[in-house]
Amino acid sequence: MTASLKRTLSGQGALIALLALCLITALLTHRFLSPLNLSNILVQSSIMAVIAIGMTFVIVGGGFDLSVGSTVALAGCFAAMTMVQFGLLAGVVAGIATGIAVGLINGVIIAYLGVNPFITTLGTMVLVRGLVYLVTGGAPVGDEQLPAAFLAFGSARFLGIHYLVWVPAILLIVLSWVMAATPYGRRVYATGGNREAAYLSGVPVGRIIASTYVWCGGLAGLAGVMLAARLQSGQPTAGEFYELTAIAAVVLGGASLQGGEGTLYKSIIGVFIMVVLGNSLNLLNVDSYWQRVAIGVVIIAAAAADRLRSRH
Amino acid sequence: MSAPAVSGRGLTKQFGATHALDGVDFDVQAAEVHALVGENGAGKSTLVRVLSGVHRPDQGEIAVGGTVRRFNGPRDAIAAGIITIPQELRLVPALSVAENLTLGDPPLRRVAGLNTIDRARMRKTARDELAQLDFAPDPDIRVDRLSFAERQLIAIARALRRQCRVLILDEPTAALETREIERLFAVLARMKRQGTAIIYVSHRLDEIVALADRCTVLRDGRVATTSRRGSFNVTDLVAAMTGSAAAKGEGFFPSPFLGSADQPEQAPRSALLEDAVERPDAIRLRPREVTGLAGLLGSGASGILRRLFGIGGGTSTIRRDGIMRRLASPADAVRAGIGFVPGERRLGLIMNLSARDNILLPSLDRLTRGRGGGIDRARADRLVRELMELLDIRPRNTRLSASAFSGGNQQKIILAKWLAREVGVLLLEEPTQGVDVAAKAQIHRLIRAFAEGGGGVLLRSSDFAELTLVCDAILAVHRGRTTDRLERADGFDEKRLHTAIGA
Numbered sequence: 001m002t003a004s005l006k007r008t009l010s011g012q013g014a015l016i017a018l019l020a021l022c023l024i025t026a027l028l029t030h031r032f033l034s035p036l037n038l039s040n041i042l043v044q045s046s047i048m049a050v051i052a053i054g055m056t057f058v059i060v061g062g063g064f065d066l067s068v069g070s071t072v073a074l075a076g077c078f079a080a081m082t083m084v085q086f087g088l089l090a091g092v093v094a095g096i097a098t099g100i101a102v103g104l105i106n107g108v109i110i111a112y113l114g115v116n117p118f119i120t121t122l123g124t125m126v127l128v129r130g131l132v133y134l135v136t137g138g139a140p141v142g143d144e145q146l147p148a149a150f151l152a153f154g155s156a157r158f159l160g161i162h163y164l165v166w167v168p169a170i171l172l173i174v175l176s177w178v179m180a181a182t183p184y185g186r187r188v189y190a191t192g193g194n195r196e197a198a199y200l201s202g203v204p205v206g207r208i209i210a211s212t213y214v215w216c217g218g219l220a221g222l223a224g225v226m227l228a229a230r231l232q233s234g235q236p237t238a239g240e241f242y243e244l245t246a247i248a249a250v251v252l253g254g255a256s257l258q259g260g261e262g263t264l265y266k267s268i269i270g271v272f273i274m275v276v277l278g279n280s281l282n283l284l285n286v287d288s289y290w291q292r293v294a295i296g297v298v299i300i301a302a303a304a305a306d307r308l309r310s311r312h
Numbered sequence: 313m314s315a316p317a318v319s320g321r322g323l324t325k326q327f328g329a330t331h332a333l334d335g336v337d338f339d340v341q342a343a344e345v346h347a348l349v350g351e352n353g354a355g356k357s358t359l360v361r362v363l364s365g366v367h368r369p370d371q372g373e374i375a376v377g378g379t380v381r382r383f384n385g386p387r388d389a390i391a392a393g394i395i396t397i398p399q400e401l402r403l404v405p406a407l408s409v410a411e412n413l414t415l416g417d418p419p420l421r422r423v424a425g426l427n428t429i430d431r432a433r434m435r436k437t438a439r440d441e442l443a444q445l446d447f448a449p450d451p452d453i454r455v456d457r458l459s460f461a462e463r464q465l466i467a468i469a470r471a472l473r474r475q476c477r478v479l480i481l482d483e484p485t486a487a488l489e490t491r492e493i494e495r496l497f498a499v500l501a502r503m504k505r506q507g508t509a510i511i512y513v514s515h516r517l518d519e520i521v522a523l524a525d526r527c528t529v530l531r532d533g534r535v536a537t538t539s540r541r542g543s544f545n546v547t548d549l550v551a552a553m554t555g556s557a558a559a560k561g562e563g564f565f566p567s568p569f570l571g572s573a574d575q576p577e578q579a580p581r582s583a584l585l586e587d588a589v590e591r592p593d594a595i596r597l598r599p600r601e602v603t604g605l606a607g608l609l610g611s612g613a614s615g616i617l618r619r620l621f622g623i624g625g626g627t628s629t630i631r632r633d634g635i636m637r638r639l640a641s642p643a644d645a646v647r648a649g650i651g652f653v654p655g656e657r658r659l660g661l662i663m664n665l666s667a668r669d670n671i672l673l674p675s676l677d678r679l680t681r682g683r684g685g686g687i688d689r690a691r692a693d694r695l696v697r698e699l700m701e702l703l704d705i706r707p708r709n710t711r712l713s714a715s716a717f718s719g720g721n722q723q724k725i726i727l728a729k730w731l732a733r734e735v736g737v738l739l740l741e742e743p744t745q746g747v748d749v750a751a752k753a754q755i756h757r758l759i760r761a762f763a764e765g766g767g768g769v770l771l772r773s774s775d776f777a778e779l780t781l782v783c784d785a786i787l788a789v790h791r792g793r794t795t796d797r798l799e800r801a802d803g804f805d806e807k808r809l810h811t812a813i814g815a
Binding site: 177183186187189194197198199200203260 | 643
């Protein structure tokens, strides 16, 4: 392989893996490329993509967030409850604000009290899930009482593409710019790359780290609202294992858990890999227990490939 | 003469397109100190790694005591008696001195049929081993409570516990004070008498002239010269390291800079930066002046730099251009136009980010299009390119990650950060540590140029030659207070300085 081709391909491992996965599945079953299936994949990816974008902020900043799954459920239920009482807009704001609040708590504890992010967010993950059951009594919230416009949002399209898909698409464009081209974005990379060196360069590292959790929480809140629209109700059990899928997607996209590395669009490719893999195993009628095994293997293989590459 | 303790013949190692080693012959005899010098990137580290089994040579062979050996990893080299003391010591910070020393083969005792660690014997072993080095720390103290020099002795003591035929030291004195260097040299002299072969890698040429029995100069992966004690001096070594061009001396000890004393006396210059509260180690920096800071480890000299940069707990109050400022964090100090180059490069750079990102980091908020806008890429690129040109940072690749630059160029990137921010005051901590002679001279010239442009510099260095070369005045620090101030006009007296710092 020539050096320039190698350079173009290096760092695009996730994209190559995704294309290979699509190609293999398409060869094995004609159903994969049907418009209905492709549209399904996009919708299934949309909510996870919003979460993964937030997770990328945290992981690039050198952190970790296990609480997003619970936050999705709490935000969805809060949004549904508020919406029934005060209307659509208030509900959406309540859902996002819930996520921001959880993120702020995580961020302050991690950035200013110096508690390990894994432990902190493990705690909030359990705590927030508890709150969901307390608030809802364990029963779904909303159903037919939800505003019609909200229910439509979960399934309607704009220019032939689901509203649910537009959300991460727009977020990806705007937030990629924030990460790459604003002082704030560069400081997130610097802080994650070497917190002490960033501090000694005058970067307010505490504020930066806390802010990444606010992004992550807020976007998880938004994802909760989207999921409620799709499920037509706020579900207290929603979002379980979402944190693991999101983290796996971000790592598949090449972000480093050491911090300082990762891009939003590659994280989204990671999300697609996870969703397409599940989809193709479904289409090929692979037993769902074996699907879990396969997905676990893929995650470890991707991380190991990354280690081998960086060692070289 | 008997077979060398270790020898390499025709050693060649390639990384990608670069020949890190190109047919190098090198050997060290028992009871000999063989120094290895060369500029950054000349191949010293690669040679050390090949001899210690970290890298396998592409070509060539290694012989230990005359027998050809193949090392499949550092373990093989250690088993053959080749022990390396790297710059970054491999000790476990949270374990005690005794535990670190006996790590791997702790003294055991059988209790109820189980092997348990015999703590009393472990302590005694540690005490005995360290006593041989004239070092008597509490064996139960955690290693991270010790100074770097003390940790280095622990690492050497650990090497001595194993059967050590060849000891390789990589830049052992880079972080040491004069007194500690003397202790280290005494230890090395004793080991040499006992028959250990020592390979000594250093940038400090005066040390090598004093210590080495033989000296090999590497240049571009090849042996430039190997000479015996008495037949080399600092000038020869520099000539061999840099090739003939730079050997003419341009830049390497440049003629003494003209100090402030030679300038017509102006009205008393106001302070650029001074402590606003009375204290025993108060600092006053004037524009166009480089002030040196001399002091042993633990003297409080480093603390002064950190205080003036808003680190190290608590808020410090200073006057900057006459205006009172409270510094609670580096961000405050940067806003006050102060830049800090820390002694450890990993604290000055974010290694996985590009040179460009590193240089721009302190100045990001000044490079936006309007408030809250994006970074003006054209302006940022121009600034980075200009600085890389001005500071001669090589290669001139703005996108290359900081880790890919050599030590000297990394140090220049850190300086470029603060020049990009246009700070008025630079606080420098050992800015030329582990940097080759050519880059060192460039950095010295930069410091002078910064001062002559109206800036003020506070330079902490453990290298007296560096202080006398660059500074207008030298402050001595001892036990948290400034004990003396030497002016260039009076001539810098090394004895007087040593007395003042308590050496």
